[in-house]
Amino acid sequence: MKKQLLLTVSSNRVVAPGWHHMVLEGTDLPPVTPGQFVEVAAPHGATLLNRPISIFDATATTLELVIAPVGDGTKAICDAKVGDSLRVIMPLGKGFTTEFPVGSKVLLVGGGVGIAPLYMQLCTLIDAGVKAEVLFGLRSRPDAEFCKQYEALAPIHICTDDGSFGHHGLVTSHPAFGQHYDMIQMCGPKPMMRAVAASAAERGIPAEASLENMMACGLGACLCCVEPTEKGNLCVCKDGPVFNTSLLTW
Amino acid sequence: MVTDMSTQLGDLVLSNPVMTASGTFGYGFEYEDFMALDNLGAFIVKGTTLEPxxxxxxxxxxxxxxxxxxxxxxxxxxxxxxIEHTWPRYGALESKVIVNVSGAKIEDYVRVAELLAPLEGLRAIELNISCPNVKQGGMAFGTTCDGAASVTRAVRDAWPRHLMVKLSPNVTSITDIALAVEGAGADSVSLINTLMGMAIDIERRRPMLSTVTGGMSGPAVKPVAVRMVWQVAKAVKIPVVGLGGIASAADAIEFIMAGASAVQIGTYNFVDPSAAGRIPAEIDSWCQAHGVSRLMELKGII
Structure with a gap:
């Protein structure tokens, strides 16, 4: 069941240039599955429409988000101080596949702030006995405390465009990408996800991609965020944001 | 409710005047987690055409x-x-549903109305002659008196119950169009549909919409809508349903004072999905605080 809640900011920390890790607290938060998202109302009416933000992690009393302040709405949200209240609608959409046979190998590929929803997915896969690895394409390195959360769970491979840290090149050129997996799940810029999906398809590996189209309602009512698919135009907010890439016509 | 919130659109009696606008509320089910749909006076479902x-x-x-x-x-x-998949899900909510009917040709509007007519629990349809986002039909019918009257008259013959006609603000005189559809047999008019607008992404040097132009809605259009409702309500004898930027009980009361017998919440459903379910109670509170025992006492007082 979806809820609209007023949550209190209990932490708001810059974890990489342009990334805020925000912890919100409340009571009776509805259950969340990895890859789902929330709509956050921009404080002070900075934007009329709420901002869709993927869920980093959630419990019955906490919601963790990683937000890049790129527009008026996300800037106003990132400016929230500890103790401020934010209006949140959650949980929204359909997330990643989480059920695999024990011992399956899954690669999680994140680009930029798209690594955020992969954290909860990684936790879920590890708990389920799945062998998960993580491959990130980054421009700026998150701080050690933030990275530690992923590193504690699984092998992490990092790529950068300029070689400033990690592997120099695109995620598709990383040796870890060439291994066999039972599934690749990803979130990041569309060009990255298209390249990953094409390579996965060539190798017969199923893949899931989390999309981020511009949306208004987040509930499947306005039909603004549609993505063309083999089944016609589907709403990223309701039918996604995670889609099996075999369905996408991108 | 302490206040008498009921309103009448001709033969269509509503428990309260708050409806939701077509295209902003899906088929209603999308909002069930956020309100009891029964709290609404009615809800108008997505524009429905003959073909998918x-x-x-x-x-x-x-x-x-x-x-x-x-x-x-x-x-x-x-x-x-x-008809096959959505309508059977409404059950006890049938009386709250209004279907918005759209088309590219007059025959399409008529055929949709004919197909909906056997749904006996469906008390009303809203004729969309004002959609700015389709190449053929839509707003083309709503921008001339002859076009608006001819589609209204044709559907009037095919549809036996309440016929609401949704008007476009993208016209020289919305009053003339309202009079034309009244003369052609409309039972009520709803206004305003979206204002035609446009926005450009200057960094990419491209329009923001794939269609270049689109329909503008939200709080920014409210003063235009209030003005048009006021003008039309003075000109026609049939009831007027007001919409355009309503985000609160105060906004709804403003439209009623301008002459609206009912209102529709549109874009604000995207902002606060529980708002439309809450606004009837908030209107009730306002009326109690202001000594208004029957909401429709306020209708058209300006």
Whole structure:
């Protein structure tokens, strides 16, 4: 069941240039599955429409988000101080596949702030006995405390465009990408996800991609965020944001 | 409710005047987690056409100051899908449902109305002659008195119950169009549909919408809508349903004072999905605080 809640900011920390890790607290938060998202109302009416933000992690009393302040709405949200209240609608959409046979190998590929929803997915896969690895394409390195959360769970491979840290090149050129997996799940810029999906398809590996189209309602009512698919135009907010890439016509 | 909130659109009696606008509320089910749909006076479901429509290409939406542009283009699975799969799900809510009917040709509007007519629990349809986002039909019918009258008259003959006609603000005189559809047999008029608008991404040097132009809605359009409702309510004898930027009980009361017998919440459903379910109670509170025992006492006092 979806809820609209007023949550209190209990932490708001810059974890990489342009990334805020925000912890919100409340009571009776509805259950969340990895890859789902929330709509956050921009404080002070900075934007009329709420901002869709993927869920980093959630419990019955906490919601963790990683937000890049790129527009008026996300800037106003990132400016929230500890103790401020934010209006949140959650949980929204359909997330990643989480059920695999024990011992399956899954690669999680994140680009930029798209690594955020992969954290909860990684936790879920590890708990389920799945062998998960993580491959990130980054421009700026998150701080050690933030990275530690992923590193504690699984092998992490990092790529950068300029070689400033990690592997120099695109995620598709990383040796870890060439291994066999039972599934690749990803979130990041569309060009990255298209390249990953094409390579996965060539190798017969199923893949899931989390999309981020511009949306208004987040509930499947306005039909603004549609993505063309083999089944016609589907709403990223309701039918996604995670889609099996075999369905996408991108 | 302490206040008498009931309102009458001709033969259509509503428990309260708060409806939701077509295209902003899906089929109602999308909002069930956020309100009891029964709290609404009525809810108007997505624009329904004879054939299924995929709508326009992405991007279909752009934010604007205190509002938004949309160019959805009437994406819907078609009237037969609605009748077979959606309508049976309403059960006790049937009396709250109004179907918005759209088309490219007069015959299409008529055929949709004919197919909906056997749904006895469906008390009203809203004729959409004002959609700015389709190439053929839509707003083309709503911008001339002859066009508006001819589609209204044709559907009047095919539809036996309440016929509401939704008017476009993109005209020289909305009053003339309202009078034309009244003369052609409309039972009520709803206004305003979206204002045609446009926005450009200057960095990419491209329009924000795939269709270049689209329909503008949200709080920014409210003063235009209030003015048009006031003008039309003075000119016609049939009831007027007001919409355009309503985000609160105060906004709804403003439209009623301007002459509206009922109101529709539109874009604000995207902002606060529980708002439409809450506004009737908030109107009731306002009336109690202001010594108003029957809401419709306020209708058209300006």
């Amino acid at each position: 429509r995929q709508g326009n290409d992405y991007p279909r939406m752009a934010q604007t100051p205190a509002g938004m542009l949309n160019a959805v283009g009437l994406q819907n699975p078609g009237v037969e899908h609605f």
